[in-house]
Amino acid sequence: MSFGFFRKAPRALRPFPASARVFPAAGEGAGSAGEPRREEEGGGKRGRQRRRRRHFRRVTERRVRGGSKMAAPEERELTAEQTEKLLQFQDLTGIESMDQCRHTLEQHNWNIEAAVQDRLNEQEGVPSVFNPPPSRPLQVNTADHRIYSYVVSRPQPRGLLGWGYYFMMLPFRFTYYTLLDIFRFALRFIRPDPRSRVTDPVGDIISFIHMFEEKYGRIHPVFYQGTYSQALNDAKRELRFLLVYLHGDDHQDTDEFCRNTLCVPEVITLINTRMLFWACSTNKPEGYRVSQALRENTYPFLAVIMLKDRRMTVVGRLEGLIQADDLINQLIFIMDANQTYLVSERLEREERNQTQVLRQQQDEAYLASLRADQEKERKKKEERERKKKKEEEVQQQKLAEERRRQTLQEEKERKSECLPPEPHPDDPESVKIIFKLPNDSRVERRFHFTQSLTVIHDFLFSLKESPEKFQIEANFPRRVLPCLPTEEWPNPPTLQEAGLSHTEVLFVQDLTDD
Template sequence: MAEDGDLSQDQTEKLLQFQDLTGIDEINRCREILLRHNWNIETAVQDTFNEREGAPSVFTQTQPEPRQPQMNLQPTDQRVFTVTRRRPQGLMEWGYAIILFPFRFVYSTLLDLLRYTYRLIRPDPRRNVTDPVGDVVRFIRNFEEKHGNGHPVFYQGTYSQALNDAKQELRFLLVYLHGDDHQDTPDFCRTVMCNENVINFINTRMLFWACNTNSPEGYRVSQALRENTYPFLALIVLRDNKMTVVAKIEGPIGSEELTARLDRVMMENDASLIAARADREERNFNQSLRQEQDVAYLESLRADQEKERVKKEKREIELAARQQQEPK
């Protein structure tokens, strides 16, 4: 195993970040976990969380058995969509933006300073995940209190459970990280998340998991997915036998543009799901065939044993009859 001095600067940064995210004090153990996951920090963090929750690994290192593909199954690179805010139009909007800019700048700067000072004095309580399901349920309840019940179906479970269900069901998983303090969050929830077309699109084509980043569960997922701004969405799907983030959408976005981008990325990654379904059907078929063969073998074995038992009983009866006929 490499010593600390043999690590590159990038590996050292990942090592410290992994230790900070997981709270593991032993630096050697952190290095072993990262080495086992080829220094993929997202994979290592998620598997560590799964191990603590007793959930199976969703990032398996085993590769699927080679098969002859009938189509190009090479995955596309991860898509990252960063949406910038719309620039002001006309003199009125520019004037309004210029007037408010100093106030927004001072407000955001002071808020960041206060948060930084507070975290120096008191460690961030979000690092201790004690009730992940409760964090998700509270977010759903708060969302419905503010915006009503007209929203996509939220997955009521932990992030790890959502990943495992999406893997087992071979479905896309859409993750939404809710930032209470971001200025674009209320409008996004009201006009996009509650949009009827968006609701129908998400409910019919994927699982949907969401959580507030001010909660421990939402915070640790935000660290694992490395979000940059809000609103933040990540599309995850099984690819190369592991759950992989295939797209991130960051920043304000309209309902039509959101569904269009998600639809495009899903079409690009449909081949991996088709291959996974084919592999699973082949495994199920082979398993069923083996079970049928085992049942047939056992039935044949029982029939042979029954024949042997009958023959043995017949021989014993014949032997007893001869013994009775012999003179004493």
Template structure:
């Protein structure tokens, strides 16, 4: 009841009122199995696979694992893969024709004799009707439009008629089966199903339905089957040119071509079929062994080449990294050299500018007054390295001239300030870039004779 409610709610929410209850249940089951949350995507996948949930799940998982999708191969016409090169009639091909056993006993002979005219007339009339009909209208089987659909339709009808006890049918077209057998280096057994033949149903029930035959085929080969009344089955029938039904063909890769190594025609029994298949496979196993060895050698060569390419790329990468580091180191050296050149250039420019400034400031310093001038101030400057220099100024002159005098002296540091001894204080001698000049000597509280100290700011 809960599932039914969930189905109704989901159908109403998604507008899928056209879905039947069975399809909606398959939709929910497919979503649970694959874990796909998008319900529209689940619906699209199931519609692509004709609502066959088993095949849809198989194909979905194949796509996730990188296995080719048997329903969409982007090659050839109508999304069909190109068939590999075929050898349909090799010189050593083995053909087994199994005749119907003669009637046993008087009752079987009487049955055979009585119904033989009716069977003959029926088959003759049927062939005549078909021939006449094809004269009027071209055979529709000649146009293959949906090879995978033909195969899946045959499998569905086969299981509906005869049940699910049979070898695992390949879920794809004949071309896809050939390509998979070639890629996987496996035998491919092709079964062409003729609805109208009198031995078909008995072969399907007693031979293909035999458990030993099922186990043998499933473990040793791929098994592809189709109805010859469908376009895909008719196409393969024309290619293989069977003579009667049931018809089996065993195909394997030989000399890089898919080769039909054996044909089995007629109502063969399960034990005899296994014996013939086993004998044919043993006779042709050498070709698969050679193909596997060739493929392994090719894979080894490709792997070795990839490893060599990887080693070369690694070596190239190491050389490039070494070259890059070398270039970085050289760039650092060049940058350091350039930095030193720039600093030296800047230093020389500063020295040049300082010398020009000193020449300019020298000319701005007033002439030294005489010793007997009543306003004279005698200043003795003690330099950082111990020497002393002396200069006279007028008490009303600004202290900036004291700064100019010290700055222009060759023994004085370029960055300095002038301090008194006691009480210790820094004199505001350096003129500001803007604003009034520094105070005069008398305003700074300096007497007639003063001993001042020059302190190096960079010391």
């Protein structure tokens, strides 16, 4: 009895993700020693996938119906897009429990790449780094994909001597691998696999690159110096093929592949010009985590990943010791077979960009028109407010002028009422004064010698024809009579003190404008 579950399961029995599966070839094991086999997915697998999707949808519908005993109160129905993501995540990770798959995806906001990246950390109890809700959810194509797989088998024993040696060593190999698996299984309970805890993924990549250059030299394809998730994002953003190489340090074919295949100038030129190249050792936590996601069968292992139907998909798997010329042919075949998807995606992106630019231009034109309309409306509003303010000022001025005139008229009436009576013409102590007004009119009146010059001012002020502000001037000698109190004349003099005779002519000078 073999403890096959302690090491990698045989290819025919091991489940692979839908987007990264090696398809069994008809008559496996047949053919000459070392002859590579090309295997493509048959129609049976696609039928099984469709049946799985239909079965999952029926189960989901039953679980979320009202009154169902299976549905939890907080569960809600999944959309078609989330259902496809759930099935794809299960295929990529190999997790059997749908509830666990759904829980993991919900923690990562339905980001498949991030969920796969953190799955092993969750198993070891390391807190996962959940992604924030994306501004735009990733759309997943619901169509089934045909994955190209190319496997190079190791040479089979030939002749009686070869088969005899094979059967002679079989018990020893069986015992060795069985004991090794038991030891590894027991060691997991004592000390968890340190590779399951990814603490420095970039450090793992840099360390592997240094190790590779020390062992195989500096002539090699350009390594992507970043995490697996970063490489996926860059390949998706740049619409380029991503070639993933998982380095098995302990595998017997690794050294020969690195020296005679991967570091060949023709291979380097092809990879550097047409692909992004990400590589890591499976002995490193980052490489081990990617290995758990891609589930390779043997080493050396290469996977070609690209954006297909708006999701990153494994479109080709190359396993085994492949020669340089054969590797070039297989990579070119995979890229040529899937180039149309990248071309289509580029066209869609260009169309989206053009649509976005057009929409942006329309938005800018609309905003410019809106700003122009707002500016016009603002100017109109300012003009209306200015006119309204001016009208209010004019109205206030009119009211003030009316109040001033009313006050002036009342003051004239008061002054007129307070004037002393005019002396009799025969009164010897009276003086006759003739006033020449600014409008060339004349006014005559008699005043008493003993009266103050203020009386003359009040008399003129009470006249309708007199200006609001004025001064009284005498002609011989020419002088201004101090009719109102000033600092020089606090008490205006009388007519006699001012030197006015029995008959005088005085001039009224208008001071209103001054």
